[in-house]
Amino acid sequence: MPEHCAAYSCSNRRTVETRARGITFHKFPKDKAMRKKWEVALRREGFTASDSSVLCCGHFKQGDFDMTGQIVRLRDGVIPSIFSFPAHLQKPVKSRSTITSRRAEESLSVASQDDPKTGTSNPQPQPNDDHGYALPASPTALKIRLNEALARVESLEREKKNAMAREKRAKTTVESLLGDLMEKSKKDL
Template structure:
């Protein structure tokens, strides 16, 4: 099993100290497309991950990690995105390429400035969101609320799965204990001919 993170300039190793710090290690995905996305994200020349290559948890956002169970897992289809690359490996932020998209971007910035000026000159009374079922006023807030709800559902499903696994283990343990306690006493009470 690999003992170190495969990310560029990352020196994290699988040690007791790093485990105590909460650093976990995660294998590259088995799916070829997902694996390729991870390899591209790492930005190492000529790098090809093996089935045992790992990245440490410091290269993932906190929301990408599922810490609800005993084992820290990655959520589905997560791509590592937290790196400290040198300047020559950093990607430049691309601007809008077409004239239509540039005009749309300009109109959005003008509209946001107008709304900011309107809000400062004529403050409007905001509706009170005192009901849990009421929709937020803006689409961005609605999207954030939906994403939070979906993340909560996923977390609860994982917790349910873990609870069911714990229940199953507990039932198996109780059953084996009962067999160890009851079966020998039952055998002693039967006549010798009937003992099986």
């Protein structure tokens, strides 16, 4: 039975395709206190994790994983922290509280608008998509690119392993043929 990621609005489910893309799924902790922290981090009202509930790797930071073995595991004490919540679940952003900081914020917003006197506009930084090394603007897009790169690395490592095995078989075959030729040449003499 396919397992779905328990995070709000996440459509990842455990399939052959997601595995090929390098997406891993992680069960909720058995420790009740840690499980509660995960449930709180999800911000899903009335949600209680079952023994089969899982979260996909998209909700954890890269440093949260232990990739020393063949299996990708989460480090101890890790809490999921990457989510794309709808507006009603977002934590409110505190506004400036002092008069001076509000004035500074207003002056920044005025400076970024067009200058009505000269008819010119202040240049705004634009995302640079010209270069392959430029980072995407959103963390979600960055996570997608990272997962694609990790899947590519895994694929290349598999290809390398297969190529090395083919090379070893070819060497064995060549050595066997050379041995046969040497024996045949000795008989002919």
